[in-house]
Amino acid sequence: xxxxxxxxxxxxxxxxxxxxxxxxxxxxxxxxxxxxxxxxxxxxxxxxxxxxxxxxxxxxxxxxxxxxxxxxxxxxxxxxxxxxxxxxxxxxxxxxxxxxxxxxxxxxxxxxxxxxxxxxxxxxxxxxxxxxxxxxxxxxxxxxxxxxxxxxxxxxxxxxxxxxxxxxxxxxxxxxxxxxxxxxxxxxxxxxxxxxxxxxxxxxxxxxxxxxxxxxxxxxxxxxxxxxxxxxxxxxxxxxxxxxxxxxxxxxxxxxxxxxxxxxxxxxxxxxxxxxxxxxxxxxxxxxxxxxxxxxxxxxxxxxxxxxxxxxxxxxxxxxxxxxxxxxxxxxxxxxxxxxxxxxxxxxxxxxxxxxxxxxxxxxxxxxxxxxxxxxxxxxxxxxxxxxxxxxxxxxxxxxxxxxxxxxxxxxxxxxxxxxxxxxxxxxxxxxxxxxxxxxxxxxxxxxxxxxxxxxxxxxxxxxxxxxxxxxxxxxxxxxxxxxxxxxxxxxxxxxxxxxxxxxxxxxxxxxxxxxxxxxxxxxxxxxxxxxxxxxxxxxxxxxxxxxxxxxxxxxxxxxxxxx
Amino acid sequence: xxxxxxxxxxxxxxxxxxxxxxxxxxxxxxxxxxxxxxxxxxxxxxxxxxxxxxxxxxxxxxxxxxxxxxxxxxxxxxxxxxxxxxxxxxxxxxxxxxxxxxxxxxxxxxxxxxxxxxxxxxxxxxxxxxxxxxxxxxxxxxxxxxxxxxxxxxxxxxxxxxxxxxxxxxxxxxxxxxxxxxxxxxxxxxxxxxxxxxxxxxxxxxxxxxxxxxxxxxxxxxxxxxxxxxxxxxxxxxxxxxxxxxxxxxxxxxxxxxxxxxxxxxxxxxxxx
Numbered sequence: 001x002x003x004x005x006x007x008x009x010x011x012x013x014x015x016x017x018x019x020x021x022x023x024x025x026x027x028x029x030x031x032x033x034x035x036x037x038x039x040x041x042x043x044x045x046x047x048x049x050x051x052x053x054x055x056x057x058x059x060x061x062x063x064x065x066x067x068x069x070x071x072x073x074x075x076x077x078x079x080x081x082x083x084x085x086x087x088x089x090x091x092x093x094x095x096x097x098x099x100x101x102x103x104x105x106x107x108x109x110x111x112x113x114x115x116x117x118x119x120x121x122x123x124x125x126x127x128x129x130x131x132x133x134x135x136x137x138x139x140x141x142x143x144x145x146x147x148x149x150x151x152x153x154x155x156x157x158x159x160x161x162x163x164x165x166x167x168x169x170x171x172x173x174x175x176x177x178x179x180x181x182x183x184x185x186x187x188x189x190x191x192x193x194x195x196x197x198x199x200x201x202x203x204x205x206x207x208x209x210x211x212x213x214x215x216x217x218x219x220x221x222x223x224x225x226x227x228x229x230x231x232x233x234x235x236x237x238x239x240x241x242x243x244x245x246x247x248x249x250x251x252x253x254x255x256x257x258x259x260x261x262x263x264x265x266x267x268x269x270x271x272x273x274x275x276x277x278x279x280x281x282x283x284x285x286x287x288x289x290x291x292x293x294x295x296x297x298x299x300x301x302x303x304x305x306x307x308x309x310x311x312x313x314x315x316x317x318x319x320x321x322x323x324x325x326x327x328x329x330x331x332x333x334x335x336x337x338x339x340x341x342x343x344x345x346x347x348x349x350x351x352x353x354x355x356x357x358x359x360x361x362x363x364x365x366x367x368x369x370x371x372x373x374x375x376x377x378x379x380x381x382x383x384x385x386x387x388x389x390x391x392x393x394x395x396x397x398x399x400x401x402x403x404x405x406x407x408x409x410x411x412x413x414x415x416x417x418x419x420x421x422x423x424x425x426x427x428x429x430x431x432x433x434x435x436x437x438x439x440x441x442x443x444x445x446x447x448x449x450x451x452x453x454x455x456x457x458x459x460x461x462x463x464x465x466x467x468x469x470x471x472x473x474x475x476x477x478x479x480x481x482x483x484x485x486x487x488x489x490x491x492x493x494x495x496x497x498x499x500x501x502x503x504x505x506x507x508x509x510x511x512x513x514x515x516x517x518x519x520x521x522x523x524x525x526x527x528x529x530x531x532x533x534x535x536x537x538x539x540x541x542x543x544x545x546x547x548x549x550x551x552x553x554x555x556x557x558x559x560x561x562x563x564x
Numbered sequence: 565x566x567x568x569x570x571x572x573x574x575x576x577x578x579x580x581x582x583x584x585x586x587x588x589x590x591x592x593x594x595x596x597x598x599x600x601x602x603x604x605x606x607x608x609x610x611x612x613x614x615x616x617x618x619x620x621x622x623x624x625x626x627x628x629x630x631x632x633x634x635x636x637x638x639x640x641x642x643x644x645x646x647x648x649x650x651x652x653x654x655x656x657x658x659x660x661x662x663x664x665x666x667x668x669x670x671x672x673x674x675x676x677x678x679x680x681x682x683x684x685x686x687x688x689x690x691x692x693x694x695x696x697x698x699x700x701x702x703x704x705x706x707x708x709x710x711x712x713x714x715x716x717x718x719x720x721x722x723x724x725x726x727x728x729x730x731x732x733x734x735x736x737x738x739x740x741x742x743x744x745x746x747x748x749x750x751x752x753x754x755x756x757x758x759x760x761x762x763x764x765x766x767x768x769x770x771x772x773x774x775x776x777x778x779x780x781x782x783x784x785x786x787x788x789x790x791x792x793x794x795x796x797x798x799x800x801x802x803x804x805x806x807x808x809x810x811x812x813x814x815x816x817x818x819x820x821x822x823x824x825x826x827x828x829x830x831x832x833x834x835x836x837x
Contacts (some may be wrong), residue, residue: 224697270620270799324586336603401781404620404795411601428781 058460063072065560067242068535071253071265072548075222078205081193082150084157086207089549092227094193094210097125098186099146100450102539102554104353106186106493109235110139110194110211120181125189127172131234134197134215138415141174146197148176158192159453167213180488183496187451213238213556222247229556232449239559245552253530263532266547269341269405284527284551286543287352287448289345290409291521292397293473294442295323304465309440310474315396318517319375320422323368325513325520326361326411327420337408342523347504347512350524350532351542359512379421386421391552394423397442401428409522438472439465448524448545452500456484459503459511461517475518480511527551534561570829577825584637584818591634599628599784607796610803617803620796627791629808632784633815637762639769639785643703644761651708652754655715659723669716673709681706682762685768686777699778703765711757718753722746754831759823763816770812786812 079085081094090099097111108114114125131139145166152160162185165177178185199209208216213233225245229238248256253265257276258395258414294315302310314320315426330344343350347359372378377386377393388391399406407428414424424442434443447454457463461476480503487499502510509515527547531537538557543550602622610617616625658669676684685702694700722728722745731741772778773787781788786808793804 249794254798272794274799330602336606402776404792407781408621412603415601415603426782 015393039518055315058110067244068240068241068264068558068560069244069246069262070552071246071248071256071262072551073249073253073266074546074548075225075247078547079193079216079219080205082147082154082156082158086193087157087191088147089192089544090553091210091212092552092555093208093212093216093291093356094195095139095212096191096193097127100541104450104542106190110144115460116491120489121175121178123178123185124169125174127174128234129172129209132232133199133209133211134230134232135199135209136197137196137198139194139196139211140171141168142171143194143197144168144174146200147192147194150195150200151192158188160188164166170201179439181491183488183490183493184451184453186493187453191451196433214243220379223491236556238556240555245554252443256339257530262530263535264450264551265360265530266472266551267528267530269338269526269528272341272530273339278533279530280533282527282529282531282537282540283341284540284543285343285351286524286527286545286547286550287349287450288446288525288527288543288545288547289348289350289448289521290406290444290446290523290525291345291519292324292410292413292442293438293445293519294517295440295472296321296474296516296518299440304439304467306436306467308436310465310547312395312440312442313391314393315442319371319377320393321517321520322513323371323420324413324417324424325420326364326368327370327417327422328520328522329361329416330522332416333409333412337412338405338523338525341526341528343526345521345524347521348447348455348458348519349449349452352450352452354455354497354500356504356510356512358501358505359514361513372420372422377421384418384421385423392423393421393515395442396427397444398427398429398433398434398437399444400431401486405440405525406444406446413520435469439474443472445469445519446525446545448543450541450544452487452496455500455503455511456488460484463484473518475511475516477509477516479506479509536561572829573825577822577829580818580822580825584815585823587630587815588634588637589639590633591630591637594627594631599623599631607801609801610807616807619789619792619799619804620801625804625808628784628789629786629811632786632789632808633811635779635783635785636766636769636787637814639700639703639779640762640766642701643765643769644707644758646700646704647707647765648711648754648758650704651711651757652715652750654708654712656719658712658716659719666716669712671715676706676709681768682771682780683774683777686775689772693782694777699769699772705766706792707761707764707768711754711761714753714757715750718750719746722749724778725751752827755830756823756827759819762819762823764821766812766816 060548076085077083079093081087081091085091086094090096096109097107098114099109101107110127110131111125116123125144127139127141127144129138133139145168146385148160148163151158152163162178162180162182163176164179167175167177169175176185180508193210193212195204196209206219210216213230213235214227215230218227224247225242227232227245229241231237236343245264245433250266250268251269253262254267254271256262257265257279260278267281295310295312296316297311298316299311299313304310334340334342334344346361347355349355353383372386372393375388377388380385381387397410398409407426410426413555414426415426429437447458457470457473459475459480461478461481463471464474464476465472483499483503485508487496487503490496490499504510505512505515511518527543527550530549536559537551540551541553573664599614600623602618604622605614605618607620608614608618614624614626616629619625619628654669658666658829684706685699688702688705689698728741728745733746769778769785770790773785774791776791778787779785781792789808790805793801793808796804
């Protein structure tokens, strides 16, 4: 519809031009709709062709035996551990003082030993003396101190507020002094890759030097990252020599797998049902959970610091939250919505060593109905929704639009709780809008981390009603705060874990669904990958939230099987 | 009985209008529950029970498409009515007002036409907080330009006609001339322009919603259905995109044809073509 008008022209000319405009407009509509039709058909035919082509090209081995191409969806923002790289995962390029084994217990990495003094405040780490950065310089205690000082000063994603002082005793001994006992200190240490003091500058995040099993080669933003095995690594040198990490959407990765261009690719539950010759689907369990946060206070006109309304008159009732928790058949949600690629979820940390097995509840619709009836909720007007004192058991749950998994889980759950007379309206919206309404409406959220500190963030009273998504429901409990402090200040890991478990259930109450029930947990999402036959991706740890980087956690264990 | 061209076209037009109206009413009458989720029947290809298949959440796509079409049509009708009213006011103002007003209006029309509609609608819709309101405002504010120019040309041409000059000399008031000489000429233009604006508005509504700047995602609108289907195309669920898309094309072509026919009937220049 682009044409020009010549100002005030001949009048009858203009009239005819008007008619022509109109005819032109009609023609445009006709043409564009025909184009839309053609485009739609072509898209479908292409999709069809792609799936037919898979058998031909899927078999061809495009890669050499010592290299691997991995497709993931989310690209790291930086490769600087101080700015958050590797936080929650292994930093690949750098190495950490200690790391997790596949059972989520700590094992030594750069450290050869570490101990805590009796005050619970002073940690002494002894380092190995044979570790070198990939530029040939040795890793010393100075680099360790430099790393933690920089990380503390940066105040980025690593929380080191409890770290008071770092002292270098000699080249291989470093002493950390804390301001208060902090049991999650080891988890924090395990997430901070050591950076070289001599080679750290403003461009470190895009061109890092580290002492990890992988050497950085190249990074083309939004395209790919290339790593090669560090032959001088002090640990076992990876069997794969070259790794190309490509960043693409699940759809693009699916097409790349069909074309045989990648060896491993992140995929989605909707796509993973398709079998592709030459590939298998690897399903990795995770603590990548999905569940509802439900506002725990009534709507009394309070607002948060940022001015957003607090409270919901339906979900503030414990029996409503618990009835929802008991009414949902988590196994059914996992099977129908996620094609079986999920497991029932009962807490933020299912399967972790600090999880309390008491959090598990059985689906019991009759019990859910009884909870409602005992509290006086009944369907008196026959509309299928229970009410009490004129308040209908009806509320909204938000999810970020575009997230098909959250959408589907939310719809499935609302379908199931409709049976007990609770109406959940599922509404997709932007993160921006969601962050304003999450204090007064339910939200389909997700967490999951390899660090119990997450539970502290989720449930501490002081964290309620902040804009950080941890505690929008407003869970506040003095008892829980005491357990949380005890867990944080515990001197041994065992004592810390014991207190983390008490947070969830102490025999009477807790954050579990049979306790105060601030959350209704629904499923842990399995992370799914297409893996080329013959590629061994080792034993994957329980994955945290986010499916891209956790896959690469044990990249140095990957290998090609010999007989292929 | 032998029908002449005009009668035949007239009957055809009425039939088209009734057909479109029926489609619209069906969509309006489908209750919310009928387009609810049902995970037992998710992702089914077209069958007798589900002629359009079901989507990933087990929603019946035929019902959802019909409901979506009526939502899209409501948006289209409302937006084009507003737009047409703007057009007629602006058009008359340009033609009847002073040279400066005319120049200014022409400049604005050129400016509006110079910016691609989609971009402008996204801007307006976004600044008004998305959703139905923003989308309506966006479409209404962008579609009046060509009709306004048409009306302006029409009025300019009419004002110089002899019978109007004669009327004025005979002492008829401006209002009388307006009612007896201008309005009968403008109404057909207005009606045809209005109807031909529907398909534009509907297509724009669908495309903006498809891009995620329009209606919220749980609203059954065609653009939303198509956007959702994109995620499942590579999983082989072609029916989620093709059939609703086809319905959109059909409805747009129907309304377009209706507009053409209305023009044939009420426009004396083309009535016997």
